[in-house]
Amino acid sequence: MSHTAQATAAAVDHNPTEQEQQDSLQAHFQPHVSVDEIEQVFHLKRAQPLLQVFTALFHGGFESVLVRLLVLRELANDAATSAFTRADINTRLAYLLPESLETVLNRLRSNQLLAWDAQQGVYRVTPMARNVLSAIDGLLTLGREEDGAEVGFLLSQVAGAQAVGGVTTEQLQHLLGRLVDLTEEFRDAIASGSEFRLRESQAKWHTACDWVEKGSEILRAITSDENADAATHRAAQAIGRAQSALLNMQGMFSRALNQIERQRVHLGQSGLSTTDIKRWLLAHEDLASLAADAIEQPVKPLFITPAEMIDVAETELTTLRPTSAMAGLPSGEDAPLTMNETTAMQKELDDWLTRLSDFATLNNFPSVAEESPRETPVHEALLPASFAVASYRASLLPLLGDEGEASLQGATAELARLPLTFAPTDTMVQLDDMEIAAMSLANLSLNLKDDGKAAS
Incomplete structure (x- = not known):
């Protein structure tokens, strides 16, 4: 072993005493606060061996x-044998320098990631090392998948823990926190009014x-488990409530995009809109290059002082007076004929509103018995x-009872004020329909x- 490797191994093998660790940790807290009184500190200190393993792997550049991860993964991925001689390791990792390999092996060995069997003269990968590598590989695998919401890893942890009966409140809280973050992110995107941000968030x-x-099946299994604590x-x-809030945002996205669609500005008869132009501009990394060879001469700014402005105003006032009265108003012209593209949609909305209003009338609402709920x-x-009309009607159902929409004016506001409740479920029903x-x-x-109001 070289002197450098010996010095490195000696530095790694030096572990502070328990009292030194306690004093060093207490230095980060207020003087009147005891470290042992904090519950989270107790849980983290109890997991000190595992945390030290992560420190040994991820400390440094x-x-x-x-x-370190390369050496440990190379040895752990060999399922043909569980023991490695130093010659086997040198052959398997021949692309590393001997000094670097020696330093990494000493660090892994001193932190219980590799076990050294002195009698047989072989290295073995410890169970803790395999657990750590499994967790890292799971995170790396899910990171390569198309998971823009970044929920897959958290849900996989909950699913795995539930499968072995060891799901914890902390794992559920992490998943709940991510769902709440997503909901707030989507609400901010809707409030921004930006079409590009809306479509990205959608x-x-x-x-x-x-x-x-x-994750719905996993949550149902957790809530139906009698052995789970309160x-x-x-x-x-x-988490179930957060998921419901997330799913109910479909109508909010649809309304925001429809509002943008109605307000989109088209450039003459070209068929291009401001959205098309913005998308085209975003596709160019260097916008300044678009002006190359477009301007023949540089722009020369002109400046004028208040004195010159007064002189020009006086000249205009004294010399350019109108010489004769106006001959009269110009002749009128017919306004250009335009086609209203929203007529069909507005008619469909009015028909749907009339139909729901008829349902909301007490005498017309179906009921099985006098005292039974009318639904x-x-x-x-x-x-x-048709499929298109049914989908459009279904997209309007979440508006029922929406207080924000009910305070506005228009057909959708009248729909929101109807005394009806929309109660969806996760069950699917087969229909005898052509589309x-x-x-x-x-x-x-x-x-x-509102029963009394409807009856009156």
């Missing part, structure tokens, strides 16, 4: 970390919804209709608190 929302669908149940229920399946209210094979099972019911 990126190049050093990469070499694509991430679709990815998040895919993970929500995969904190786990509360965290799972909070009707949504698919009976949506159909018969729609299945639809989510949901109900439209008359608000009981």
Whole structure:
């Protein structure tokens, strides 16, 4: 072993005493606060051996970390044998310098990532090292997938823990925190009014919804587990509510994009819009290069002082007076004929509003018995209709009971003020329809608190 490797191994093998660690940790806290009184410190100190393993792997520069992970992964991936002689390691990692390999092996060995069997003269990968590598490989694998919402790894941790019966409240809280972050991010995108930000967030929302669908079964298993504690149940229920809030943002995205579509400005009869121009400009990294050879002479700015401005104004006032009275107003012209593209959509909205208003009338609302809740399946209210019309009607259902929309004016505001409640479920119902094979099972019911108003 070289002198450099010996010095490195000696530095790694030096571990401070427990009292030195306690005093060093206490130095980061207020003098009147005891480290042992903080619950999270207790949990982290209990996991000190595992945390020291991560420290041994990831301490230092990126190049050093990469070499340590490379050596450990090369040895752990060899399933043909569980023991490695030094000659085997040298042959397997011949592309590394002997001094660097020696330093890495000493560090892994001193931190219980490699076990040295002195009797047989071989190295073995420890179980803790395999657990650490498995966690890192799982994160790297999910990082390569198309997960714009960054929910896959958190959900995989919850799913794996649930499969072995060891899901913790902390794992659920991490997943809940990410769902809340996504909801706030999507709300900010909708409030921004930017079409590009809206479409980017909508694509991430679709990815998040895919993970929500995969995680619904896991959450149902957690909430139905009688052995789970109260904190786990509360965290799972909070995740369910966060998922519902996330799924209900579909209508908000649709309304925001429709509003942008109505306000889009088109450039004459070219068919181009401001969105097309912005997308074309964003495709160029150097916008200044577009002006190359476009301006023949440089721009010469002209400056004028207030004195010259007064002189020009006086000249205009004294010499350019009108010499004769106006002959009269110009002759009128017919206004250009334009086609209203929203007539069909507005008519469909008015028809749908009339139909729902008829449902909201107490005498027309179906009921099985006098005291039973008055409700009707949504698919009976949506159909018969074409797929496009039924989809448009379904996109308006989340507006029912929306207080923000009800405070506005217009047809959608009248729809939001109807005394109806939209109650969706996760169940699908098969339909005997030419265009729609299945639809989510949901109900439209008359608000009981508004029953007296409807009756009057």
